[in-house]
Amino acid sequence: MKNPxxxxxxxxxxxxxxxxxxxxxxxxxxxxxxxxxxxPTAILSNNTGGFESFSxxxxxxxxxxxxxxxxxxxxxxxxxxxxxxxxxxxxxIILNFIETFNNNSSMIVVDPVMGDNGKLYPTIxxxxxxxxxxxxxxxxxxxxxxxxxxxxxxxxxxKDINENKIKxxxxxxxxxGPKIVIxxxxxxxxxxxxxxxxxxxxxxxxxxxxxxxxxxxxxPGTGDAFTSVLIGSLLNGDSLPIALExxxxxxxxxxxxxxxxxxxxxxxxxxxxxxxxLKMPIMNSNYELLE
Numbered sequence: 070m071k072n073p074x075x076x077x078x079x080x081x082x083x084x085x086x087x088x089x090x091x092x093x094x095x096x097x098x099x100x101x102x103x104x105x106x107x108x109p110t111a112i113l114s115n116n117t118g119g120f121e122s123f124s125x126x127x128x129x130x131x132x133x134x135x136x137x138x139x140x141x142x143x144x145x146x147x148x149x150x151x152x153x154x155x156x157x158x159x160x161x162i163i164l165n166f167i168e169t170f171n172n173n174s175s176m177i178v179v180d181p182v183m184g185d186n187g188k189l190y191p192t193i194x195x196x197x198x199x200x201x202x203x204x205x206x207x208x209x210x211x212x213x214x215x216x217x218x219x220x221x222x223x224x225x226x227x228k229d230i231n232e233n234k235i236k237x238x239x240x241x242x243x244x245x246g247p248k249i250v251i252x253x254x255x256x257x258x259x260x261x262x263x264x265x266x267x268x269x270x271x272x273x274x275x276x277x278x279x280x281x282x283x284x285x286x287x288x289p290g291t292g293d294a295f296t297s298v299l300i301g302s303l304l305n306g307d308s309l310p311i312a313l314e315x316x317x318x319x320x321x322x323x324x325x326x327x328x329x330x331x332x333x334x335x336x337x338x339x340x341x342x343x344x345x346x347l348k349m350p351i352m353n354s355n356y357e358l359l360e
Contacts, residue, residue, distance in 0.1 A: 080151040087116035088337030089290030101301035111155035118289030119335025160200035179208040187226035206246035239269035276359035
């Protein structure tokens with residue numbers, strides 16, 4: 070029996086306050102007609118962006134039992150999507166999860182959530198970084214931001230980086246295992262007011278770029294939202310450049326919409342007001358095939 074709705078196993082944390090991780094992933098993918106099956110790695114009182122403190126419950130000790138019950142139920146997934154990890158030990162559990170639930174047609178997506186703007190998040194340490202490199206090897210698609218890409222490659226972070234250097238980073242990350250590598254939050258050195266996403270598809274040996282005007286405001290959870298739209302788009306049959314364009318359109322339009330309201334930015338983009346963007350056709354496609 071073929072299920073009419075595709076399923077994503079979302080291996081992420083749950084932040085009780087602020088639109089990030091599972092509280093962003095679930096509504097976005099659900100609105101794209103995809104079922105999200107949460108596999109929580111940690112429970113936080115609030116997201117880590119913009120708040121001075123947060124409570125943190127590591128769910129490592131519960132994850133294997135959680136997974137074993139899914140195994141007994143013989144659940145199948147069209148995508149396994151991992152993000153923020155509560156401990157380095159969780160990588161071993163996720164590797165086992167991939168081995169158990171990957172049915173050769175599942176798409177394995179790893180968003181190596183570790184930091185931003187050149188800095189690691191408070192809960193990330195060297196053990197997690199090293200383990201994340203192992204997880205990347207088992208993935209089909211990875212979506213690090215520029216900071217995370219530099220940590221994976223053991224390079225120094227800088228915003229002054231040209232297109233050729235980013236392409237080299239994409240190739241180096243692809244050589245670690247994934248078929249598709251996407252680096253987000255890349256400053257445009259030619260058009261300073263722009264921010265770019267660059268991607269490399271190993272199977273076609275093609276580089277893609279999509280950009281938008283940079284808006285000088287930060288909302289937590291935009292990385293989770295970008296990757297979620299990307300996954301939904303690909304599962305719904307879009308090509309990689311179209312999926313990149315759709316993801317960028319959603320993020321940039323959502324930021325503009327949210328920016329117009331007076332509320333604490335630490336709460337994330339106003340998904341309740343912006344999910345309808347996902348039902349809109351792509352406007353003024355500007356993805357670019359790079360030489």
